Amino acid sequence: MPGAAFHLRENQGALALHSGRHPHYGAVQIDWHSADLCRRIAAGRRQPLARALDLSNVGSRPPHIVDATAGLGRDAWVLAALGAHVTLLERTPAVAALLDNALQRARSDAANPTTQAIAGRITLHRADARDWLAAAAPGACDAIYLDPMYPEDGKSALPTKEMQLLRELTGGDPDAGGLLDAACRVAHRVAVKRPRRALPLAGRIADAIIPASRIRFDLYLNTSIRPCRV
Ligand SMILES: C[S@@+](CC[C@H](N)C(=O)[O-])C[C@H]1O[C@@H](n2cnc3c(N)ncnc32)[C@H](O)[C@@H]1O
Structure with a gap:
């Protein structure tokens, strides 16, 4: 059963996920202050992720983006740091617990008002995105971001631990x-988000593609829903 060999442990307020089966892999934890994320935020609104979610003109009205596969919230943190309001959907309970803990820590980081402001633009739902989307009305948000686990094709570089x-x-x-x-x-x-050479998700051809270094963003535009921000 997925998840059976995992446990969550708290250390000085920060939650971390440990694997009983792979204790030498180290813990999975959320660090939204990592050097990698700081670099990504510094890359600004011209970077592929921001263009994929159309973060141009954030000043006039910040877009509402639903990240339906939240994971460790790294992409969402970058989007929120660049001005978007982000709703996170995460169905795996242990991952949702890590996100909840990271959000609480960020919101209460009184020494860092920027961190607090970014966290203030993020809302977390422990939910299966299929249920959330089924209940949502067309136009409920400006854009939806999907970053499911990459397919194991045996050709890609080994994923990180x-x-x-x-x-x-x-x-x-x-x-x-x-x-x-x-x-x-x-x-x-x-x-x-897809690996650069992977087939499109569900075999559905994208309306546009934004290439990035080892990945690409496939864009799907539903012209029967009015874009909220024009
Ligand atoms: C590759 S990770 C996303 C990584 C994320 N973009 C980041 O920056 O950290 C995919 C996540 O999507 C979640 N997920 C997949 N399908 C989902 C669904 N139907 N509803 C909610 N969460 C889902 C998985 O549990 C997993 O945590």
Whole structure:
């Protein structure tokens, strides 16, 4: 059963996920102050992720983005740091607990008002995105972001130990294809992160592609839903 060999442990207020099966892999924990994330935030609104979610003109009205596969919230943190309001959906209870703990720590970081402001733009729901999307009205948000686990094709570079643990814990998102249709019914714009050479999610050809270094963002535009921000 996915998750059976994992346990959460708290150290000085920070929650970490440990694997009983791979104790030498180290713990999975959320660090939104990492050098990598700081670099990504510094790259600004011209970076591929921000263009994929259309963060241009954030000043006039910040977009509301639903990150339907939240994971460790790194992409969402970058989007919120660049001005978006982000709703996180995460169905794996242990991962949702890590997110909840990280958000609480960020919100109460009185020494760092910027961190508090970013966290203030993020809302977390412990939910299966399929249920959330099924209940959402068309136009409920400006854009939806999907970053399901990459398919194991035997050709890609070995995932990091952290990603291997997450894959074991979550079961590898084998049902990710179903999210795409559901997302396109709700938002004018849906962006899907894929490995650069992978087939499109659910075999559905994208309306546009934004390439990045080892990945790409496939964009799906539902013209029957009015873009909220024009
Ligand atoms: C590859 S991770 C996302 C990484 C994330 N973009 C980040 O920056 O940290 C995929 C996550 O999506 C979650 N997920 C997959 N399908 C989901 C669904 N239907 N509803 C909610 N969460 C889902 C998995 O539990 C997993 O934590």
